[in-house]
Amino acid sequence: MSTSETTPPPKEIPPPKAAPPEKTKPPVPAFEKSYVDQITNQFSDDVEVEYIKENRTRVNVKKEKIAEVAKFIKDNTPFDHAESVTGVDFPEDKEIGVIYHLGSYTDPTYSKQVLALATRVPREENPNPGNDSTKLQSLRDMFYSVEFHEREIFEMLGVYFEGHPDNRRLLLPEDWADLPPLRKDFKNRGR
Amino acid sequence: MADALFLAISILTIGSAIAALEMRSLVYGSIALMGTLGGIAGFYVMLDSTFVAMFQLAVYVGSIAVLILFTVMLVKRELIFKKIEDPKRKFAGIGLMLIVILALGAIIMDSGIKTITTDSDPVDFREIGGDFLTYYWPALILMALILAGSVMGALVLARREDTVENEQ
Amino acid sequence: MAEQVIPTKKMPPGLQVENVDDRIMTLNVGPQHPGSGHMRIIVKIDGDYIVDADPDPGYVHRGEEKMAESRNYITNIPHLERPVIHDSCNILYPYILGVEDLVGIEVPERAKYVRVIAAELNRCIYIQYWLAIYGIFLGHSTMFMWPTGDRELLIDLMEKITGARVTHAYFIPGGVRNDVPANFEDVCLRQVNYFEKRIKEYADIFYDNPILKARTEDTGVLSREDAIRLGTTGSVLRASGVDYDLRIKEPYDVYDELDVHTNVLKEGDSYARSKIPWLDMLESCNIIRQALEKMPKSGSIRKKLKPNPKGRNDEVYHRVESGRGSAGCHIISREKPEPYRLKLSVSSFRNLIALPYLLKGEKLGNMPAVYWSLNYWPVEADR
Amino acid sequence: MSVIAPKFRLGYFLKGIFDNAFWILTLVTLAGIPTIQIALFLIPLPVINGQLLTAYLAFTWLFNPTMQIPLIKALLYSDLFRIAAFPGFGFAALIAAGTIFVERKMLAKLQLRVGPFYCGKIEGILQLVADGLKLISKEIIIPAKADKPLFWAAPVLFVGTAAAFVALIPVAPGGWVVADLDVGLLAVFAVIGFFPIITILSAWSANSKFPFIGGIRALHQMVSFEIPLILSLLGVVILTGTLNLSEIVESQSSFPWIIFMPIGAIVFFITVLAELERIPFDLPEAESEIVAGWLTEFSGMIYGLVQLGSYLKLYAFAALFVIIFLGGWTGPVFWPPLDVELITEGIPIPNYVGDPILTVTTPGLPLLDKDPNEWVMQQQGELVYTSGQLLVSGVIWFVLKTVGVIFFILLPRGVFPRIRLDMLLHIGWYKLIGLSFVNIFIALGLVYAGVIGPGGIL
Known part of the structure; x- marks a missing residue:
C-alpha cells in the first residue's frame, strides 16, 4: 500500500495562504459580514477571516481556541449543527487542516448560510494516530453531529480528537496498521 | 400382545424416570421426564381410558414439559452441564427408592386391591359431560366464571408488572 | 461522558464486552444478515429490548475521496456516482455545481430544466427502491414487489434520456451529456401520470394498513430538538417537524422558478419518516410536470467546455437535496486539473448518527422499522 | 475441475460395481427376505x-x-393404504404440494411477480419437483457446537407430529380416517402441544443466537395461542356432546356450526394463523430481525423436512377448521331422500334394452363400493343421509372446503406486514381469550335455552 518513507512530498502544491491574489474583489455581502464580525469582535487575535462570499463564509481559528470559538458560535449565533467535517492534508506546511461546515435549521434567515470553521493541527512524518502531536479538541459537546465525522477524520488523517468519547475506527478495518489513507503520502496503487 | 406392550411401556416409564434423575444435562433430563409422562399416558390407554390419557399428553407432556424446558433454558449454561458426582448421595437415593417401593408394594399387596373384581362398565366421559351440562350446570357456570375471572386477574397482574418494567 | 483512551490493541468491537451482565446478549446484525444491508449493527439486547446499538459501516468503503484526488474533473464523474447508483443524478449534482463554480461556466436554460427533470426522476427511482426494502423489512412482500415493478417505468424513461438504466453519468460541467429524445415530453408526461396513479395506490395497501400503523407509530420517536441537535437531514429531519428542504431554502438551477412544496410531518416516528419519501415522490411528479411545461422546447443542451479544465485556487461547498437529504460536496482546488481534496458530505452518513440514539430502548422487533426509516443507504455512507 | 478422477482405472471401477452388487445381494438374502417373511407372518391378511x-x-x-x-x-380397506395413501400421508402431501403451487401462483398474481407465471412448461409444476430434488441433493451442514442428536431428531419429530395430526383428520363418511379415536379432538390438542416442544428443542440444539431467539418467540406464540385455540373449539363440543371428529361432522348435516358460533370460528382462524407462523404472525421466522428464526441453521433435507411438516400442519389445521365449523364432507343432498333400493340394489328400468338397472353409485375416492358399515348404520337409523344421496361425493366437498380455507390462510401474506411480539401477545392474551369465553357462553346459552344441543329443538 504505502510507505512511511521520508521522501519529501512534491513541491508543486502551493499552500493556500501563500496565494492571496489581490484582485478587484466583489463587494462583501452585508448579512454574511454581520455574523462573521460577531466572531471576529469576540476573538480578535485568534481568528482570521478567510473569505466572505455570498452564503459561504470561512473563518480560520487557532487550534487552541477552536472549542471556545465553537462554543461562542453555538451560544450566540443560530448555527446549530455541523453538516460536514473535512480534513485536508498539507504536507508542505506540515499541517493538517480540519474544516467544520456549520449550518442552521432553527433560523430561516440563516438557512442558506454555511459557516466554515477551519483550523490547522501539526502533522508528523511518521504518524502514530492518537499518540502524537496531531491532536485537536473535539467539538462533540458543542455540535453533537460531528461525532461520526470526527471518527472518520481520525481514521483517515490521524487527527486525534481530545474529549471525543469514542475514538474507534469507523470505516476502515479494526486492524488497519498502515498510514492514515487520506494523507498525501499514502499512494494509490497503480497511480 | 398386551403383556408385551405393558412390559415395554413399564420399561420406558421407569427407564426414562431413572434417566431423568441421572442425566447430567438438564435438557436431556427434562426430555426423559417427558418420556416418563408419556409412558404414564400409555398406561392410561391400556386401561381403556383414552380420555385421561389424552389429557395427560396435552397437559403434562404438552404444557408442563414446555414450562420445565423453558425454565431449564433460562438457567445459566454452566449449570445445565454441571456435574454433580456424589456417590454417597447416589447410593442413599437408590436405597431410599428401594425402601419406598418395597413399602408401597407391601401396602398394596396387603390391602387386598388385587382381589377386587367388578363387572360394572367404566364411566364414560360423555356421561360426565352430560351431567355437567344438565344436572350440575350451576357448578359448570361457576367454574367457567371462576376460570374467566382468574384469567382476567392474571392478566391484570401481568399488566401491572409489565408497566412497572416499562417505567424502569 | 468519560474520556476514553485509545486501546493499544484494536479488538473487534463485538469482542470488547467485558463484565457484562449475563442477561445481555450481543447480536451481530450483519453484514450477512437479511436485515442489515452492507453494514453491521452490533446490537446488545436484554430480553426483547435493545440496550445498546453500535453501527459499524465500512464494508463497502471504496475510497472515493482518495480516488478523486488523482483524477481530473471530468474523469471523476463516473466514479463519484457509484455510492448511490439508484440516485446517481442527485449524488453527482453538488459535484457538478461545484466544478461549474470552480471553472466558471454557465449552464444553458434548457439544460437546467433537463437536469431538474432527471434529478426528480432519479429521486423517484431511489425512493421506490428504498420503499421496496422497507416493505420487505416489515414482512410486507407485496410492498416489495410493487415498487420494484413500478420503478421499471421510470428506469425505462431514464434509459430513453441518458442511455443507461442505472448509472447514468448524465450531468457534466456545463450542462448535460446529451439531449432528450424527440417525443420526450409526451412520453415522460404519460409515464409520470401513470406512475403517480400507481403510487397513490400504495396508500391502500401499505400506508393505511392498520397493522403497519400500529407497528410503526410511536416507535423510534425523534423529537424536533434532537433532530436538529443530531444534525439529521432530509426525510428524517422533515418527519420531525423541521421545514428544511434545500430545493426551497437554497434553490439551485431552476428550482426557484418552479412551484415546489415540501412535506413536513410533526410526529417524528418511524411511520412519519417512512411516509415523507412517499409524499416526496408525489411532489416530484408535480415538479416534473411543471418543468416539462416550462422547459424551452429547443436550445443548447450544454456549454462547450475546454478540454481538461483547471480549477481556480479556491474552495467551494455546494449542497443539493438528494433522495435522502442534503448531499454536499466540498472541493478544495488548486490550479490543477484534479481537485486537491474532495469531500462528499452525504446524508446517509449524517443520519447514521441517529441510529444508535433511536435504537436504544426499542424492542428488537422494531429494529428494521427504525433502521430503514432513517433513509439510510450503506454504500453512500461508506463512500 | 476434472470430470474423471486422475487416478481413475477401469478395473477398480468395475471392481467397485461388483463389490456393491455382491454386498447388496448378500444383505437382501440374509436380512431383507427374512424381514419380509416375518412381516408377512405378523400382518393379518384379508x-x-x-x-x-x-x-x-x-x-x-x-x-x-x-x-x-x-x-x-x-x-x-387395509390399514396400510389408509396410513400411506388416502386419508393419511399421501393425500395430505398432495394437498400440501398443491398449496405450495397455489401460493406461488396467487402471490404472483397479487404482487406482480413475473417468475412464477413463466416458470416451466406445465404451469411450473416441475418447479416443485426441482425444489425437492435440490433440497435432497444439498449438503446438510450441522453447526460445530450443536447438540447433534437433538438437532437431527427435531425435524423428524416435527414431520412425525404433523403426520400424527393428519392421521386424526377424517375426510370422508364411513370412517375414512387413520385413527378414529373416541376423543379425537382431545388427541388433536395433545398433538398440537408437541409442536412448541420440538421447536424450542431444535432452537436450543442449534447453539446459535438467532435460532434461539426464534425458538423463544415461537414458544411464546404457540403457548399463548394454544389456550384460545382450545377454548374456541369448546363451544362446538358443548353443542355436539362428542369429541369424535367424525361425529362432529355428522352433527352438521343440516347446518354448519359457523352459523351459530362465528366468534369461535374467527378466533380459531386467527389462532391457526399464529400456530402455523403464517405472515402476520411469522415472528419466529422474521427474516429482517432474526435471520430465519429457528430455521436458520437448518440446511438441505433437514430444512425440507421442516417445510414438509409445516405444510402438512397447514393442511391439517385447514381440515380441522372445515370439520368443526364448515361441516366437513357434507354438501347439498337430494331432496326428498332417494329410495333405499335406488342406492343399494338399483331399480330395474322398464322398456330398456341392455342393463336394466339404475343405481346411484358413489363418485369420489371410495370409488369401488360403498362401505358395508354405512348401510348397516343407516338401517339402524344412525345416519340421516348416505353418501349415495350426495350430489357430489363427500371427499370432493371436503377438498373444496379445505382448499378454500387454505386460500384464506395464504391470503394475508400478500396484504399484511408482520406484527411485533408484544402486539401478538396482547392479541392472544387479552382479545382472543376473552372472545373465546364469549363463544363458550353463547354455546351454553343455546344449550340452556333448549335451542340446540342435547335434547334441543333443532
Missing part, C-alpha cells in the same frame, strides 16, 4: 372370496383379471 390372501395367492391374482378388482378393494 380374506377375499373365502380365501385367505397369502403372499403366493397375491402374486397369482395379480395376473388374474377377474381377481384384480377384489384384490385392489382389499388393499383399499
Whole structure:
C-alpha cells in the first residue's frame, strides 16, 4: 500500500495562504459580514477571516481556541449543527487542516448560510494516530453531529480528537496498521 | 400382545424416570421426564381410558414439559452441564427408592386391591359431560366464571408488572 | 461522558464486552444478515429490548475521496456516482455545481430544466427502491414487489434520456451529456401520470394498513430538538417537524422558478419518516410536470467546455437535496486539473448518527422499522 | 475441475460395481427376505372370496383379471393404504404440494411477480419437483457446537407430529380416517402441544443466537395461542356432546356450526394463523430481525423436512377448521331422500334394452363400493343421509372446503406486514381469550335455552 518513507512530498502544491491574489474583489455581502464580525469582535487575535462570499463564509481559528470559538458560535449565533467535517492534508506546511461546515435549521434567515470553521493541527512524518502531536479538541459537546465525522477524520488523517468519547475506527478495518489513507503520502496503487 | 406392550411401556416409564434423575444435562433430563409422562399416558390407554390419557399428553407432556424446558433454558449454561458426582448421595437415593417401593408394594399387596373384581362398565366421559351440562350446570357456570375471572386477574397482574418494567 | 483512551490493541468491537451482565446478549446484525444491508449493527439486547446499538459501516468503503484526488474533473464523474447508483443524478449534482463554480461556466436554460427533470426522476427511482426494502423489512412482500415493478417505468424513461438504466453519468460541467429524445415530453408526461396513479395506490395497501400503523407509530420517536441537535437531514429531519428542504431554502438551477412544496410531518416516528419519501415522490411528479411545461422546447443542451479544465485556487461547498437529504460536496482546488481534496458530505452518513440514539430502548422487533426509516443507504455512507 | 478422477482405472471401477452388487445381494438374502417373511407372518391378511390372501395367492391374482378388482378393494380397506395413501400421508402431501403451487401462483398474481407465471412448461409444476430434488441433493451442514442428536431428531419429530395430526383428520363418511379415536379432538390438542416442544428443542440444539431467539418467540406464540385455540373449539363440543371428529361432522348435516358460533370460528382462524407462523404472525421466522428464526441453521433435507411438516400442519389445521365449523364432507343432498333400493340394489328400468338397472353409485375416492358399515348404520337409523344421496361425493366437498380455507390462510401474506411480539401477545392474551369465553357462553346459552344441543329443538 504505502510507505512511511521520508521522501519529501512534491513541491508543486502551493499552500493556500501563500496565494492571496489581490484582485478587484466583489463587494462583501452585508448579512454574511454581520455574523462573521460577531466572531471576529469576540476573538480578535485568534481568528482570521478567510473569505466572505455570498452564503459561504470561512473563518480560520487557532487550534487552541477552536472549542471556545465553537462554543461562542453555538451560544450566540443560530448555527446549530455541523453538516460536514473535512480534513485536508498539507504536507508542505506540515499541517493538517480540519474544516467544520456549520449550518442552521432553527433560523430561516440563516438557512442558506454555511459557516466554515477551519483550523490547522501539526502533522508528523511518521504518524502514530492518537499518540502524537496531531491532536485537536473535539467539538462533540458543542455540535453533537460531528461525532461520526470526527471518527472518520481520525481514521483517515490521524487527527486525534481530545474529549471525543469514542475514538474507534469507523470505516476502515479494526486492524488497519498502515498510514492514515487520506494523507498525501499514502499512494494509490497503480497511480 | 398386551403383556408385551405393558412390559415395554413399564420399561420406558421407569427407564426414562431413572434417566431423568441421572442425566447430567438438564435438557436431556427434562426430555426423559417427558418420556416418563408419556409412558404414564400409555398406561392410561391400556386401561381403556383414552380420555385421561389424552389429557395427560396435552397437559403434562404438552404444557408442563414446555414450562420445565423453558425454565431449564433460562438457567445459566454452566449449570445445565454441571456435574454433580456424589456417590454417597447416589447410593442413599437408590436405597431410599428401594425402601419406598418395597413399602408401597407391601401396602398394596396387603390391602387386598388385587382381589377386587367388578363387572360394572367404566364411566364414560360423555356421561360426565352430560351431567355437567344438565344436572350440575350451576357448578359448570361457576367454574367457567371462576376460570374467566382468574384469567382476567392474571392478566391484570401481568399488566401491572409489565408497566412497572416499562417505567424502569 | 468519560474520556476514553485509545486501546493499544484494536479488538473487534463485538469482542470488547467485558463484565457484562449475563442477561445481555450481543447480536451481530450483519453484514450477512437479511436485515442489515452492507453494514453491521452490533446490537446488545436484554430480553426483547435493545440496550445498546453500535453501527459499524465500512464494508463497502471504496475510497472515493482518495480516488478523486488523482483524477481530473471530468474523469471523476463516473466514479463519484457509484455510492448511490439508484440516485446517481442527485449524488453527482453538488459535484457538478461545484466544478461549474470552480471553472466558471454557465449552464444553458434548457439544460437546467433537463437536469431538474432527471434529478426528480432519479429521486423517484431511489425512493421506490428504498420503499421496496422497507416493505420487505416489515414482512410486507407485496410492498416489495410493487415498487420494484413500478420503478421499471421510470428506469425505462431514464434509459430513453441518458442511455443507461442505472448509472447514468448524465450531468457534466456545463450542462448535460446529451439531449432528450424527440417525443420526450409526451412520453415522460404519460409515464409520470401513470406512475403517480400507481403510487397513490400504495396508500391502500401499505400506508393505511392498520397493522403497519400500529407497528410503526410511536416507535423510534425523534423529537424536533434532537433532530436538529443530531444534525439529521432530509426525510428524517422533515418527519420531525423541521421545514428544511434545500430545493426551497437554497434553490439551485431552476428550482426557484418552479412551484415546489415540501412535506413536513410533526410526529417524528418511524411511520412519519417512512411516509415523507412517499409524499416526496408525489411532489416530484408535480415538479416534473411543471418543468416539462416550462422547459424551452429547443436550445443548447450544454456549454462547450475546454478540454481538461483547471480549477481556480479556491474552495467551494455546494449542497443539493438528494433522495435522502442534503448531499454536499466540498472541493478544495488548486490550479490543477484534479481537485486537491474532495469531500462528499452525504446524508446517509449524517443520519447514521441517529441510529444508535433511536435504537436504544426499542424492542428488537422494531429494529428494521427504525433502521430503514432513517433513509439510510450503506454504500453512500461508506463512500 | 476434472470430470474423471486422475487416478481413475477401469478395473477398480468395475471392481467397485461388483463389490456393491455382491454386498447388496448378500444383505437382501440374509436380512431383507427374512424381514419380509416375518412381516408377512405378523400382518393379518384379508380374506377375499373365502380365501385367505397369502403372499403366493397375491402374486397369482395379480395376473388374474377377474381377481384384480377384489384384490385392489382389499388393499383399499387395509390399514396400510389408509396410513400411506388416502386419508393419511399421501393425500395430505398432495394437498400440501398443491398449496405450495397455489401460493406461488396467487402471490404472483397479487404482487406482480413475473417468475412464477413463466416458470416451466406445465404451469411450473416441475418447479416443485426441482425444489425437492435440490433440497435432497444439498449438503446438510450441522453447526460445530450443536447438540447433534437433538438437532437431527427435531425435524423428524416435527414431520412425525404433523403426520400424527393428519392421521386424526377424517375426510370422508364411513370412517375414512387413520385413527378414529373416541376423543379425537382431545388427541388433536395433545398433538398440537408437541409442536412448541420440538421447536424450542431444535432452537436450543442449534447453539446459535438467532435460532434461539426464534425458538423463544415461537414458544411464546404457540403457548399463548394454544389456550384460545382450545377454548374456541369448546363451544362446538358443548353443542355436539362428542369429541369424535367424525361425529362432529355428522352433527352438521343440516347446518354448519359457523352459523351459530362465528366468534369461535374467527378466533380459531386467527389462532391457526399464529400456530402455523403464517405472515402476520411469522415472528419466529422474521427474516429482517432474526435471520430465519429457528430455521436458520437448518440446511438441505433437514430444512425440507421442516417445510414438509409445516405444510402438512397447514393442511391439517385447514381440515380441522372445515370439520368443526364448515361441516366437513357434507354438501347439498337430494331432496326428498332417494329410495333405499335406488342406492343399494338399483331399480330395474322398464322398456330398456341392455342393463336394466339404475343405481346411484358413489363418485369420489371410495370409488369401488360403498362401505358395508354405512348401510348397516343407516338401517339402524344412525345416519340421516348416505353418501349415495350426495350430489357430489363427500371427499370432493371436503377438498373444496379445505382448499378454500387454505386460500384464506395464504391470503394475508400478500396484504399484511408482520406484527411485533408484544402486539401478538396482547392479541392472544387479552382479545382472543376473552372472545373465546364469549363463544363458550353463547354455546351454553343455546344449550340452556333448549335451542340446540342435547335434547334441543333443532
